[in-house]
Amino acid sequence: MLSKDVVVKPIAFDKYGEWIKFNFNGKESWVCKSYLKKANENNTLYTRYTSANINLRISPSVNSTKIFIIPKNAKVSVLSYNSNKTWAQVKYNNNSGWVSATYLTSKAEQDYKLGTTTTRLNLRHLPNLDGKTLITMPSEASVKIYEEKNGWLKVSYNNIVGYCAAIYVK
Numbered sequence: 001m002l003s004k005d006v007v008v009k010p011i012a013f014d015k016y017g018e019w020i021k022f023n024f025n026g027k028e029s030w031v032c033k034s035y036l037k038k039a040n041e042n043n044t045l046y047t048r049y050t051s052a053n054i055n056l057r058i059s060p061s062v063n064s065t066k067i068f069i070i071p072k073n074a075k076v077s078v079l080s081y082n083s084n085k086t087w088a089q090v091k092y093n094n095n096s097g098w099v100s101a102t103y104l105t106s107k108a109e110q111d112y113k114l115g116t117t118t119t120r121l122n123l124r125h126l127p128n129l130d131g132k133t134l135i136t137m138p139s140e141a142s143v144k145i146y147e148e149k150n151g152w153l154k155v156s157y158n159n160i161v162g163y164c165a166a167i168y169v170k
Helices: none
Strands: 010-013 019-024 026-031 046-050 054-058 066-069 075-081 087-092 094-102 112-116 119-125 133-137 142-149 152-157 159-166
Touching: 066 094, 133 159
Parallel strands: none
Antiparallel strands: 010 019, 019 026, 046 075, 054 066, 054 094, 075 087, 087 094, 112 142, 119 133, 119 159, 142 152, 152 159
């Protein structure tokens, strides 16, 4: 039995066009089209990101069979929610299933390390000396380091993201 507002994609019709065949979580089923309503154009309510490695399940329950694990920061399309919005039906890499809505966020979380400036240091718009200075960070400032490339770090300081010379951060 399908929950209300579950999105299905027809794969075949009976000869009169009254019954629709579809795949749902790996099983072929039929439904009378009078029980269906047309979904929006791309069937997506929202695009969200996973805040942890989460289980994609056949139905909205922790006791439901796991299909596979969706990795942290994966982009998923939310197709629908259960009645109390604790579970979301999502599509990920052409697979549909249910995930706990608790682990969906509107932005991907970037992995970072923490660092400390060893001197006053310019936070720049670009990773070079020609990049406009956004702010001068004090010595011993705590920064989030997102990546290092060619002697420059992409960091954030007081929610300002920019670049600084790597040799001045420990």
